Amino acid sequence: MDNELDCDQHLLFERLVxxxxRALEAIYIKEGTFPNGQYYQTMRGDLLVGRIESSENSWDIPVLVIDDKAFSWDEVGKILMSNEGFLFSNGCF
Incomplete structure (x- = not known):
């Protein structure tokens, strides 16, 4: 079995890498421009993955880092509005 202690640890490490x-290559936000010139950002697919970090500007308002870019809560809220009515989860049930 692959998870046994006596398995090929080098192979397991290669799989992890x-x-x-693959996770780092994924792009979660699609950016574009409508024909009228209006800029938009939306989720690519139905998945948004990122991390929460502290803001350089305010210690009590975090930023969300998605695709290696910092977004405010308002910016992420606008991105999510195209999915109004959908459910969301932190991945734990």
Missing amino acids: KKVE
């Missing part, structure tokens, strides 16, 4: 590389 590939899994991390």
Whole structure:
């Protein structure tokens, strides 16, 4: 079995590296411009992944880092509005 202590640890490490590389390559926000020139940002697919970090401007208002870019809560809220009525989860049930 792959998770046993006596399995090929080098192979497990290679699998982990590939899994991390795939996750880092994923792009979650699609950006574009409508024909009228209006700029938009929306979720690519139905998944938004990022991390919460402290803001350089305000210690009590965090920023959300998605696709290696910092977004405010308001910016992420606008991105999510195209999915109004959908459910969301932190991945834990």
